[in-house]
Amino acid sequence: xxxxxxxxxxxxxxxxxxxxxxxxGAILNERAGVVNLGVEGLMAVGALAAFAxxxxxxxxxxxxxxxxxxxxGALLAGLHALATVTLRANQFVSxxxxxxxxxxxxxxxxxxxxxxxxxxxVPDWTVFGVALSPFTxxxxxxxxxxxxxxxxxxxGLTLRSVGENPAAxxxxxxxVALVRVLAVLGGGALAGLAGAFLSLAYRxxxxxxxxxxxxxxxxxxxxxxxxxxxxxxxxxxxxxFLYYLQFRLQGSSxxxxxxxxxxxxxxxxxxxxxxxxxxxxxxxxxxxxxxxxRGER
Amino acid sequence: MRFVPLTTPSPARAALVTLASVAAAxxxxxxxxxxxxxxxxxxxxxxxxxxxxxxxGLAEVARRTIPLLLIGSxxxxxxxxxxxxxxxxxxxxxxxxxxxxxxxxxxxxxxxLLPAMFAAGFVGGGLWALIxxxxxxxxxxxxxSTLMLNYVAAALVTYLIAGPWKGKDxxxxxxxxxxxxxxxxxxxxxxxxxxxxxxxxxxxxxxxQWLLTRSTFGYALRVVGENPGAARYAGLKAARVATLVALLTGGLAGLAGAGEVAGIxHRLLEAGQISLGYGFTAVIVAxxxxxxxxxxxxxxxxxxxxxxxxxxLKIDLNLPFRVVDIFSxxxxxxxxxxxxxxxxxxxxGRG
Numbered sequence: 001x002x003x004x005x006x007x008x009x010x011x012x013x014x015x016x017x018x019x020x021x022x023x024x025g026a027i028l029n030e031r032a033g034v035v036n037l038g039v040e041g042l043m044a045v046g047a048l049a050a051f052a053x054x055x056x057x058x059x060x061x062x063x064x065x066x067x068x069x070x071x072x073g074a075l076l077a078g079l080h081a082l083a084t085v086t087l088r089a090n091q092f093v094s095x096x097x098x099x100x101x102x103x104x105x106x107x108x109x110x111x112x113x114x115x116x117x118x119x120x121x122v123p124d125w126t127v128f129g130v131a132l133s134p135f136t137x138x139x140x141x142x143x144x145x146x147x148x149x150x151x152x153x154x155x156g157l158t159l160r161s162v163g164e165n166p167a168a169x170x171x172x173x174x175x176v177a178l179v180r181v182l183a184v185l186g187g188g189a190l191a192g193l194a195g196a197f198l199s200l201a202y203r204x205x206x207x208x209x210x211x212x213x214x215x216x217x218x219x220x221x222x223x224x225x226x227x228x229x230x231x232x233x234x235x236x237x238x239x240x241f242l243y244y245l246q247f248r249l250q251g252s253s254x255x256x257x258x259x260x261x262x263x264x265x266x267x268x269x270x271x272x273x274x275x276x277x278x279x280x281x282x283x284x285x286x287x288x289x290x291x292x293x294r295g296e297r
Numbered sequence: 298m299r300f301v302p303l304t305t306p307s308p309a310r311a312a313l314v315t316l317a318s319v320a321a322a323x324x325x326x327x328x329x330x331x332x333x334x335x336x337x338x339x340x341x342x343x344x345x346x347x348x349x350x351x352x353x354g355l356a357e358v359a360r361r362t363i364p365l366l367l368i369g370s371x372x373x374x375x376x377x378x379x380x381x382x383x384x385x386x387x388x389x390x391x392x393x394x395x396x397x398x399x400x401x402x403x404x405x406x407x408x409x410l411l412p413a414m415f416a417a418g419f420v421g422g423g424l425w426a427l428i429x430x431x432x433x434x435x436x437x438x439x440x441x442s443t444l445m446l447n448y449v450a451a452a453l454v455t456y457l458i459a460g461p462w463k464g465k466d467x468x469x470x471x472x473x474x475x476x477x478x479x480x481x482x483x484x485x486x487x488x489x490x491x492x493x494x495x496x497x498x499x500x501x502x503x504x505x506q507w508l509l510t511r512s513t514f515g516y517a518l519r520v521v522g523e524n525p526g527a528a529r530y531a532g533l534k535a536a537r538v539a540t541l542v543a544l545l546t547g548g549l550a551g552l553a554g555a556g557e558v559a560g561i562x563h564r565l566l567e568a569g570q571i572s573l574g575y576g577f578t579a580v581i582v583a584x585x586x587x588x589x590x591x592x593x594x595x596x597x598x599x600x601x602x603x604x605x606x607x608x609x610l611k612i613d614l615n616l617p618f619r620v621v622d623i624f625s626x627x628x629x630x631x632x633x634x635x636x637x638x639x640x641x642x643x644x645x646g647r648g
Contacts, residue, residue: 082634083634087635087636087637088637089633089634090633090636096383096626096629097629097633098626098630100622100625100629101623101626103619103622104619104621104622104623104625105623107619108329108620208617216441216445219441256456256459256460258459259456265446266449269442272437273432276435276436
């Protein structure tokens with residue numbers, strides 16, 4: 001029984017890691033008032049960039065691959081920042097475009113890496129006798145760090161004020177556009193990191209569509225956890241556990257496979273509806289989704 | 298750089314900005330092709346020659362224009378009401394499922410079968426969109442919900458064709474039995490252009506334009522979309538407008554799905570084979586048309602070129618069909634980014 005629980009926890013942590021990383025990134029930019037629905041695309045380019053570096057230069061330091069993933073995520077997110085912050089485009093539609101560009105570009109450029117083995121995969125660490133991916137450890141540390149940063153530091157407060165009341169922040173001398181651009185870039189880097197975990201540690205290979213909707217679930221998770229980094233840990237574990245159940249029950253139950261492949265998405269809908277009914281959607285940063293124009297409102 | 302609002306943005310300005318946005322998108326895509334080791338000239342040349350350059354290509358464009366026109370004109374309406382339905386892909390699939398179910402299992406006299414399939418398709422797509430409209434009442438963003446429903450719809454199709462609806466003489470691939478000939482739509486000879494659906498699409502695009510500009514419902518829809526505050530003050534029920542819009546746009550996507558199975562495939566098959574991303578491409582069709590359903594008569598064929606061209610890139614240059622996603626995404630991004638230049642004048646320097 002113990003081993004079953006441990007196995008469940010280990011798998012929940014493994015699937016939960018990219019969810020958590022991407023969710024933390026989305027919390028970062030949403031707390032500054034910018035929604036980015038493009039997480040799926042950011043993860044895809046992150047996964048490809050990491051794999052491309054690791055597979056092309058087997059001797060290269062793996063941190064380089066991780067850095068490439070974060071840079072790729074930030075670069076693509078930069079398009080979102082330009083469109084939504086500078087040119088005030090609709091954040092939701094821009095994010096959707098980003099998702100298409102990211103998955104499309106990764107699919108096109110990644111074709112030559114399909115089926116290649118990865119020799120230098122990221123080894124697990126042993127923490128208190130438990131084997132954990134460094135990505136998992138980093139994700140947990142980042143959640144704690146982001147929670148502290150947002151609530152207890154001056155910079156965190158500034159970021160939140162930009163998301164809650166950009167006009168007031170502007171009056172106090174905060175460069176609203178700059179804060180938002182940096183938050184979007186940071187969010188993109190974290191989503192890229194989530195992608196790196198997939199191609200360097202979780203799968204250790206590259207395949208088209210390997211993000212498989214995890215990015216969309218991360219976006220929904222942000223609402224579910226009420227924009228709070230520490231709750232995101234629990235939320236990611238919860239969805240990770242659901243993935244584990246899906247994996248366990250598949251084949252051994254009379255329920256058709258397709259029910260399991262649809263389950264995460266149905267659950268996201270249920271969870272979003274529950275969050276909405278409980279009024280949690282009201283916890284959103286007040287200026288979320290709205291471009292800031294000086295002198296308006 | 299500052300943006301100074303223009304009091305009366307001219308249509309000429311809008312057209313010019315749209316053209317510039319499309320040009321910027323083509324340039325950005327060219328950059329991606331260079332990264333992928335392809336000469337942009339070859340890529341664009343292949344796409345244009347094989348679509349507009351010969352009769353077969355033109356027929357392929359027309360075939361793809363049909364679903365884009367139906368979905369796009371519905372979405373144009375939805376966007377005017379600020380209902381961002383991104384789930385046309387799933388709604389199309391549900392339309393295909395309902396139409397196929399009617400063709401396979403409902404005993405109807407021959408002449409009634411096709412109309413019944415289209416009616417069922419409308420209902421299927423409409424119901425799927427209604428889920429999103431209902432969720433919107435509890436503050437679930439419809440972009441997220443309609444997207445999630447796309448994945449669910451695809452799983453449903455796979456379940457049906459691999460399970461209860463699996464064809465009798467099917468090996469390897471999965472699909473249903475072929476429909477009876479009474480459930481086949483006529484096509485222009487030698488092509489896959491199922492013209493009845495095309496006629497339906499043209500009629501509906503014009504009909505929706507009328508609805509939007511001349512009817513009371515259209516007026517309510519525009520007020521709700523442009524000024525929610527004023528709508529509330531005037532006693533317009535925004536939720537009811539959203540529900541009706543969802544039903545209409547989802548229904549139109551469902552019609553597109555019915556057209557695809559009745560006109561081309563004559564059976565239900567895998568999601569990826571029924572739709573080539575029509576749902577997403579139609580978003581651009583609607584955006585290019587700037588919320589005028591009738592203008593989709595121009596923009597749908599334009600994007601039809603893109604989809605037919607994407608197919609050629611797959612065959613001729615061995616590029617993955619996902620290339621179309623890049624086109625769609627970049628074009629969408631450029632179009633919405635250009636929007637600000639329609640309504641504003643740019644002044645350099647700080648304000």
